[in-house]
Amino acid sequence: MKKIFLIITLICFSPFSFACDETCKRAKAEAANNIKFASYLNQKYCKTTGMDFLLHGRKSLETYREKQLPTAHRGGAKNIRNFILQRKDWLQECDNYLQLTEQGRIFRDKESTEKILASLNGTAEELHKIMMRPRAEVESLELVTAPAGQKFDELFKNVDAHYLELQRRGLL
Numbered sequence: 001m002k003k004i005f006l007i008i009t010l011i012c013f014s015p016f017s018f019a020c021d022e023t024c025k026r027a028k029a030e031a032a033n034n035i036k037f038a039s040y041l042n043q044k045y046c047k048t049t050g051m052d053f054l055l056h057g058r059k060s061l062e063t064y065r066e067k068q069l070p071t072a073h074r075g076g077a078k079n080i081r082n083f084i085l086q087r088k089d090w091l092q093e094c095d096n097y098l099q100l101t102e103q104g105r106i107f108r109d110k111e112s113t114e115k116i117l118a119s120l121n122g123t124a125e126e127l128h129k130i131m132m133r134p135r136a137e138v139e140s141l142e143l144v145t146a147p148a149g150q151k152f153d154e155l156f157k158n159v160d161a162h163y164l165e166l167q168r169r170g171l172l
Contacts, residue, residue, distance in 0.1 A: 046094035119155035
């Protein structure tokens with residue numbers, strides 16, 4: 001532990017450094033929280049991950065919502081649920097990194113980030129219900145898929161609100 005603190009002190013507080021750059025912030029956060037971040041985590045990676053979800057991930061989810069959700073097919077629900085949970089894990093990992101290194105949040109602020117991550121979680125839960133529903137001879141697929149459809153709509157609303165906010169601020 002003393003070696004880590006010494007290295008951080010040398011990197012961050014040397015007479016040749018004027019400010020704490022990302023390497024310094026990362027080292028400070030690792031020492032302060034007694035963790036080791038994955039080597040691929042950095043601000044650029046995290047911002048790219050967030051933007052990729054906003055642009056491409058949303059498009060994939062929208063395609064599923066329109067074309068596959070109405071069929072209530074268990075395999076499709078499982079696949080898109082795995083997609084959602086994987087993206088949520090990536091986004092949470094980046095959000096944690098950005099917070100601990102004092103570089104902001106994955107979706108700009110706490111409110112937007114929490115809304116989008118909660119929407120991802122809610123949508124995944126509804127897809128799980130579709131996957132686990134008992135087989136019935138006659139069932140109304142509209143009734144089966146309506147709650148998941150509402151969760152998708154909520155997710156899209158939160159993602160679109162964040163996207164528009166970025167556009168208004170000239171960040172897109």
